[in-house]
Amino acid sequence: MSDDSPRGQAALLGPAEVRTLAEEFGVRPTKQLGQNFVHDANTVRRIVSVAGVGRDDVVLEVGPGLGSLTLALLDVVDRVIAVEIDPKLAARLPETVAQRAPELAGNLDVALRDAMKVRPDELPVAPTALVANLPYNVAVPVLLHLFAEFPSLRTALVMVQSEVADRLAAPPRQQGVRRAQRQGLLLRGGASRRRGAVGRAVFWPVPQVESGLVRIDRYTEPPWPMDAESRRRVFAVVDAAFAQRRKTLRAALSGWAGSAAEAERRLIAAGIDPSMRGEKLDAAAFVRLAGTE
Template sequence: MGLGAVDVRALATRHGVAPTKSKGQNFVVDPGTVTRIVRLAGVGPGDTVLEVGPGLGSLTVPLLSSGARVVAVELDERLAAALPGTVAEHLPGAVDRLHVVRGDATAVAAADLPLPPDALVANLPYNVAVPILLGVLRAVPSVRSGVVMVQSEVADRLCATPGGRVYGVPSVKLAWYAAARRVGSVAPTVFWPVPRVDSGLVGFERREPPAAEAPREDVFAVVDTAFAQRRKTLRQSLAPLAGSAAAAEAALLAAGVDPRERAERLDVTAFAAVADALRRGRAAFRGALQEDSP
């Protein structure tokens, strides 16, 4: 069960809502698309789904139809207030499985949610899709899997593997948390308003991060620094972080990485190894200074 174009436009008129580009709002008006997303997510009775940006409820109703509970995080006050009524109208009896949280999904925390969600299933706002996805995986550890709809080129970046043309910071950071794959494509015509780009569906399964002494923040700092100058060798690009090109080379060799390589050749495990080597190198330097001090 889903909302069609007539339903969505009628709801928008009733609640005085118009999609805004500043909030990245593009409402899905094709029931087949949202039904496919729910099927790909594999959610059902007993599951709790986190939906970010439910909008007018196009995906919320099919998620509830699966028997799952839904925790919907909505930034727009009018949309958040209207969602329970929409569910009551189109799926009587399911309102008790809907929990609406009014807030900014880019800063969501587990403590903000009334139930710990098992899955993230959402049509993410194009302009903040990557920060929301990575933020949820960082801040809500109960989320074990999910399917998200994002701009097509963003889907490609999130799922890219080392050596690929679009492999970059989002690819590595998502790989820290989860194994991801592209599970489908979506045409612009299923949205209102119709965007100028295609969309892609990204499925993910959480996994343990690479074994590392360095905390995630240190690993991500290495990733950000390495890709900031991706045309340079790692010896050159990591010099500012290491303190010098020589220190960067020493850390890379200690991590088993060729200093002449470039960032796009390393997977997340290699980046973790480099962060560990940099951390040990700084510790050794501090130890040498203490020994030399009177």
């Protein structure tokens, strides 16, 4: 991370520019892709500031849309890799940056990819930070995938639906039925914290929900040191435990273990009550369970 101040060379997008760009190349925001474009310059500057990225960072941006956040990032870092699933938006983003920040256009790479499937070998360099306005309907799966696939990511600052932000940043005893999301992210990435709220008025079209910022910092020294095979085993247990979250662990893990009786044996060996549900376990318990034979 660098303390270098923003260069201030990009002309950021406002409400009029966002609508004009969308009209120019026939983009209509779709609910299916979770497209709500930020049009407030102060909001994107705030996101970049809270992310704490600097010129030595390679930032991965998911769903850059029309380029509001992309332009603000290019003011601060020397390389942005934008992963966009919409072909029209992916094709237009370099042109937008060239028009509004010509001296920074060479610092942008655009990958026409699905963020749920993108792999390290599909990007030009390894990203060090994720900064994104994530589509509400796939925010958590995207985070889980990226932290699992990109060990180079040391930090993330994402804007997500306020309810999701609350769950991701909640203390363990307050995580409720969506604890799977928290535990999966904790095991794949690191500790997460709420970093503020974002109102509806800064988006076009205006969403029906409030948004929030969450920062995730990967552990420098993971509390559960795991090699690649150990991580695979742990993730398999987490996924199995929450595939049928209303069932007891004895029942939910029967497929993973081979039978309900074997699941019970392993649970007891790991010091876990087989009648509990997955949402009651902490990350350390999943690690213990994955290590049972």
